[in-house]
Amino acid sequence: MKYDVRQLPLLSNAEIAAGIFDMRLRWQQDDLSVACGQFAHVYVPGKALRRPISVCDVSDGVLRLVYQVKGEGTKIMSQMQPGGTVDVLAPLGNGFAVEKGKRYCLIGGGIGVPPMLYTARQCDDPLIITGFRHESLVILQDDLKALGETLLCTDDGSAGVGGFVTDLLRERIGEVDEVCACGPVPMLKAVAAVCREFGKPCQISLEERMGCGIGACLVCAVRVRQNGEEVMQHVCKDGPVFHAEEVVF
Numbered sequence: 001m002k003y004d005v006r007q008l009p010l011l012s013n014a015e016i017a018a019g020i021f022d023m024r025l026r027w028q029q030d031d032l033s034v035a036c037g038q039f040a041h042v043y044v045p046g047k048a049l050r051r052p053i054s055v056c057d058v059s060d061g062v063l064r065l066v067y068q069v070k071g072e073g074t075k076i077m078s079q080m081q082p083g084g085t086v087d088v089l090a091p092l093g094n095g096f097a098v099e100k101g102k103r104y105c106l107i108g109g110g111i112g113v114p115p116m117l118y119t120a121r122q123c124d125d126p127l128i129i130t131g132f133r134h135e136s137l138v139i140l141q142d143d144l145k146a147l148g149e150t151l152l153c154t155d156d157g158s159a160g161v162g163g164f165v166t167d168l169l170r171e172r173i174g175e176v177d178e179v180c181a182c183g184p185v186p187m188l189k190a191v192a193a194v195c196r197e198f199g200k201p202c203q204i205s206l207e208e209r210m211g212c213g214i215g216a217c218l219v220c221a222v223r224v225r226q227n228g229e230e231v232m233q234h235v236c237k238d239g240p241v242f243h244a245e246e247v248v249f
């Protein structure tokens with residue numbers, strides 16, 4: 001895995017839904033290739049720790065990071081102005097393993113949707129299911145529609161169909177070979193359970209608080225099951241994507 005720290009020119013940083021921003025940075029792919037599901041560790045002036053944000057897309061020399069303002073760090077990010085540069089350590093982690101010739105169902109919940117865009121770009125004709133709490137939080141639908149068939153749901157039915165991503169997954173799981181998902185833990189747990197029931201492989205992207213982002217500080221440890229034993233692994237280095245059956249929820 002190859003990564004580097006770079007000062008990336010900030011092209012735009014627009015609010016695309018309530019409290020959700022789309023940061024576009026000039027990115028020279030050269031020898032650093034980005035895999036889907038990897039993340040960027042963003043330096044925020046005045047903060048000791050970088051903020052991990054998934055790669056939403058890489059296309060035509062532009063790296064997109066779509067993030068929700070949660071606390072001070074992401075608030076400062078939302079105030080960064082085009083014309084300056086952003087200090088980014090990337091690309092980090094192990095992303096989704098996608099193979100040509102397989103049909104994938106890509107599932108994103110809330111702010112877990114952004115990494116599914118670049119993942120969709122690597123897949124042949126994916127089925128993309130996204131779920132949000134409310135229509136005010138719906139993002140990236142036009143981008144995703146350009147890359148596959150999309151299904152949208154909201155908890156309250158204010159956009160798309162009312163219900164959860166797992167309701168839609170149950171209806172369509174027979175059409176796909178494998179499922180990849182990113183979103184809140186209860187959603188990932190429910191997606192993993194449906195995949196287990198139907199005997200489909202499933203990869204999930206986990207979130208954990210991070211320090212270094214490169215496997216040196218142990219902040220992001222999670223418990224996984226391998227060869228019948230529970231072991232600790234790093235979300236930043238071994239993940240963030242894991243096989244669902246390995247994860248001890």
Ligand SMILES: Cc1cc2nc3c(=O)[nH]c(=O)nc-3n(C[C@H](O)[C@H](O)[C@H](O)COP(=O)(O)OP(=O)(O)OC[C@H]3O[C@@H](n4cnc5c(N)ncnc54)[C@H](O)[C@@H]3O)c2cc1C
Nearest residue numbers: 049051052053054067068070071072073074207208209210
């Ligand atoms: C691999 C990975 C990918 C992510 N991708 C995205 C994304 O694409 N879009 C997006 O909006 N958010 C994403 N997140 C969550 C994002 O990193 C946090 O929302 C953000 O760090 C919060 O920082 P803050 O300073 O605003 O909040 P604060 O709560 O003030 O942060 C305090 C500290 O906790 C850490 N922290 C807080 N929440 C999280 C969290 N959920 N995960 C990891 N560290 C956290 C911060 O990095 C910081 O060090 C991702 C997290 C991980 C681990």
Ligand code: FES
Nearest residue numbers: 211213217218236
């Ligand atoms: S964040 Fe330091 S080991 Fe993962």
